[in-house]
Amino acid sequence: MKVYIDSYGCTFNKADGQIMAGVLNENNIDLVDNIDDADVIIVNTCYVKLPTENKVVYKIQQLQKNFPDKKIIVGGCMVEIDPEKLDSIGPNCSWIGPHQLNKAADVVKQTYCGEVVRECGFSKESKVGVPKVTDDSLIHIIQICEGCLGACTFCCTRFARGPLNSYPISDIVAEAKEAIENGACEIQLTAQDTMAFGRDTGEKLSTLIKEVANLDGDFRVRVGMMHPKNILNDVDEIIDAIKQPKVYNFIHLPIQSGSDKVLKEMRRGHTVDQYIEIVNKFKKEIPDLTLATDIIVGYPTENNDDFLKTVDLLNEVKPSLIHLSKYQHRKGAISSSLKEIPHQTMKERSKFLSKIKGEITKQENEELLDSHQNVLIVEKGSKGGFIGKTDSYIPVVVEDVNLGEFVRVKITHATATYLKGIVE
Structure with a gap:
């Protein structure tokens, strides 16, 4: 039995796909990189935006049309957000919700044998310290919590991810340590809202960042999206954490609108002035x-x-x-x-x-032209060369380097989306 996993959407959902792959690998189920070689196909869906919804719906429909002999399992946010639509476009597809990943092997085996299995619903099952299979050993994603404390009027993701469920700092640090020892040079701490981390357990994001950043090894830490509402009372502590030498000088702080009226109607819970102050x-x-x-x-x-x-x-x-x-x-x-x-x-x-x-x-x-930057090389460029990240997480294209190494680069070219440089 061979399985192909196709993941869509955010970093968090990508990690869900890696967890499913890990569960299958632990159960001696073969993973393949080519869809033609698969007996079972898992479509790990994202549903945050309409264009993405249209993309995954089309994918599910085309798979059924083009591969009538293959079994299809749909995972990800669509399972919890829009089961009616999913049932209408794929009545013979099995489902595995984002909180049921530990059941991936059973769902695959039963589906392969001709059953239509639908594992849905919420769970407090931890997503830290579990086996993962990834095609990128340099960048390691760790889900620090799932769910959020928000009530944004435009969002449907919260219906799939549920109430906040933070994972213990000790478990997260242990996974990061193991990943670094196995060659990871970038640790990505991800969540629907990283600033919500610990609000249900009494732990703090700033503490977590510092503990990961103080591990031995040459690596960088990227902290994922933070809701402005939840950072208001912790700005100084988060700044101190981001200042750690191994943490990228980078924050993802969505505002959504520059109008206080619209922010209130969106139920964002903060004002424009508060955002600017942060x-x-x-x-x-x-x-x-x-x-x-x-x-x-x-x-x-x-x-x-x-x-x-x-x-x-x-x-x-x-x-x-x-x-x-x-x-x-x-x-x-x-x-x-x-x-x-x-x-x-x-x-x-x-x-x-x-x-x-x-x-x-x-x-x-x-x-940044003619400046000198420390750059961590994290991936091969699709058009040649290599892509690295500066200490401020800005992408730089360079030549003649090795994946996973830190290099000193002089910036020679700048566009609206990336830099180019030469190794000194």
Whole structure:
């Protein structure tokens, strides 16, 4: 029996795929890299945005059409968010929800034998310290908690991931230590909201970051998305943790809108001024900080004045990375009961923000021309060369280096999305 796993979406979901692969490997079930060689196909779905939903729905439909003799299992967020639609497009598909990964081997075996198995529902099962199989030994993902404390009106992911479930710091540090000893040079701490970590157990994200960063070895730590609402009372401690030499000078702090009115209607739980205050504190203490943020363009209640406030905010804080999403209704989300703004208006606003995004990142990258950067080489480039990350998590393309090594690089070229450099 041979299994092919196809994962979509975020870093957290990618790790779910690695856990399923680990469970199958422990049960002597073969994993294959080519879908043609598989007897069973697992589609590990993401459902955060409509384009991704459309992509996974199309994939499931095409697999059934093109491989009628292969068994199909659907995993990921779609299983919990939209089971009705999943049942309609794949009535003969088995399911495995994101909280049932430890049952992956049983689901595969039963499905292979012709049964339709559907393992769903929530569980407190830990996702730390379990066997994982990954095609990248250099970058190791650790899920530090699952679920969130938010009530964002536009989000459907929280229906799949459930209430907050934080994992013990000791277990996370043990997994990180083992990964580093096995050759990992980048540890990614991920969650739906890393700042929610420990709110249910009494532990703190800042403590976790420091304990991982103080492990022996040459590596870097990347901290995943943090909700501004949950960082408000811990800004100084998180800054101190990010300042650790082995931690990337990088934060992902989504704002979604520059309008307090829209933020309130989104139930974000913080104001624009609070967000700016957080960012200013970080930039004062960490001058070479890379700030990533998320913007939703065209939330149903967003008027032109709200949009212009978002423009003003971006021009003021100048995020190094801006993830833009055009608003679209999501299954079960509160905002889905509202009337969408005209799509042409949304398209025009998105185009305007895309231009600002390009201008900000190009200017920031150009300021690094002729600078000398410490770079960790993490992957091969798709068009040749190698891709590394600076201490501020900015991608740099270089030649003639080895994966997993730290090199000193002079920056010779800058674009809106990456740098190029030569090894000194």
